[in-house]
Amino acid sequence: MKKNKQDILSRIGREPGFKVPDNFFEEFTSKMEKELSNHEIIPEVKPSVWNRIRPYIYMTAMFAGIWCMMWIFNDLAGVKDNSPINPTIVAGFQNEDNIHEIMLHGDISEYDIYTYEDSVAADEAFMELP
Amino acid sequence: MAQQDYNEEIIIEELRDSETCQKAFSKVIKHYSEPLYWQIRRMVIDHDNANDILQETFIKAWININHFRGDAKLSTWLYKIAINESITFLNKERNKHTSSIDEENSFLINSLEADEWFDGDNLRLELQKAINKLPEKQRLVFNMRYFDEMKYEDMSEILGTSVGALKASYHHAVKKIEDFFSSID
Numbered sequence: 307m308k309k310n311k312q313d314i315l316s317r318i319g320r321e322p323g324f325k326v327p328d329n330f331f332e333e334f335t336s337k338m339e340k341e342l343s344n345h346e347i348i349p350e351v352k353p354s355v356w357n358r359i360r361p362y363i364y365m366t367a368m369f370a371g372i373w374c375m376m377w378i379f380n381d382l383a384g385v386k387d388n389s390p391i392n393p394t395i396v397a398g399f400q401n402e403d404n405i406h407e408i409m410l411h412g413d414i415s416e417y418d419i420y421t422y423e424d425s426v427a428a429d430e431a432f433m434e435l436p
Numbered sequence: 437m438a439q440q441d442y443n444e445e446i447i448i449e450e451l452r453d454s455e456t457c458q459k460a461f462s463k464v465i466k467h468y469s470e471p472l473y474w475q476i477r478r479m480v481i482d483h484d485n486a487n488d489i490l491q492e493t494f495i496k497a498w499i500n501i502n503h504f505r506g507d508a509k510l511s512t513w514l515y516k517i518a519i520n521e522s523i524t525f526l527n528k529e530r531n532k533h534t535s536s537i538d539e540e541n542s543f544l545i546n547s548l549e550a551d552e553w554f555d556g557d558n559l560r561l562e563l564q565k566a567i568n569k570l571p572e573k574q575r576l577v578f579n580m581r582y583f584d585e586m587k588y589e590d591m592s593e594i595l596g597t598s599v600g601a602l603k604a605s606y607h608h609a610v611k612k613i614e615d616f617f618s619s620i621d
Contacts, residue, residue, distance in 0.1 A: 314564075314613075314617045315582070315610070316558060317559065318559050318563050320543075320582065320585070321556075321560075322478060322556065322560060322564070322583055323557070323560035323564075324474075324478075324483070324553060324554055324556070324598070325553050325555050326473070326483060326553060327483075327553070331469055331470050331473070334465075334469055334487070335462070335465050335469060335475075337465050338491065338494050339462050339468070340463065340494075341491070341495065342458060342494075342498050343458075343499070345495055345499050346499065347457070347498065347499055347500075347501055347502060348499050348500060348502060348503070349502060350502035350503065366514055371588055389575075406556070412615055421475075
């Protein structure tokens with residue numbers, strides 16, 4: 307059985323059993339030659355300079371847009387963060403009675419205190435000017 | 437046409453020149469009509485359909501000749517067009533004739549039995565039935581390899597599949613055909 311299985315294709319051979327009318331290929335060629343004149347060749351469309359560079363322009367614009375957005379967001383965030391003195395703290399320091407309370411229990415860093423002291427010293431110096 | 441009359445490099449040069457283009461394309465038709473016909477015929481079985489698809493193949497190649505850049509071989513390009521045309525035809529016919537996947541290719545066998553241009557014996561008829569039960573890609577690979585004895589590298593260029601995958605497809609196809617014959621013994 308196994309031998310039969312292996313032999314089946316070699317028994318059949320490589321001839322599929324199809325045939326064509328006599329002189330089919332010769333007649334086909336001459337018929338096609340006549341047929342070609344009824345069909346126009348599609349002209350090759352060469353892409354314009356704009357079409358060729360368009361993807362690169364779009365990509366550059368996209369990256370420029372992203373860069374601008376990042377720059378604007380950074381700038382907005384920077385204005386908020388670079389504020390030298392926390393206004394809530396300054397308001398608290400206006401009332402001398404609250405200072406110790408704020409220093410003990412408030413969320414105040416040493417930097418805030420130095421900044422405050424500097425600003426007070428500057429104000430006093432300004433006041434002493436003749 | 438004798439093989440020595442056909443020089444593909446010269447033909448491609450002539451195809452690029454509008455004055456010699458039509459003459460060169462006639463040489464292409466003479467050279468490739470027979471191998472392309474057999475490729476199409478083994479796919480669609482019926483002679484008249486194969487004839488129509490062959491004509492369509494050459495017309496498509498002719499009107500798009502400016503899009504042939506010469507990166508691939510002319511034969512590869514023509515085979516691709518012929519196979520695409522055949523697959524499009526088969527898909528249309530399947531939609532017309534079949535209602536289930538099991539009888540997907542039964543119309544091909546029916547057309548083979550009714551085809552006056554088939555003179556194979558019973559064994560060849562059974563082989564065609566076995567081939568037509570294969571999935572489309574395996575059928576293509578089997579036909580190209582077994583009947584045309586085409587190299588896997590050439591098939592790879594035409595079908596856009598790796599050589600390894602083609603060898604596996606051919607192996608599976610042969611096994612299914614052998615199993616088909618075992619089942620009818």
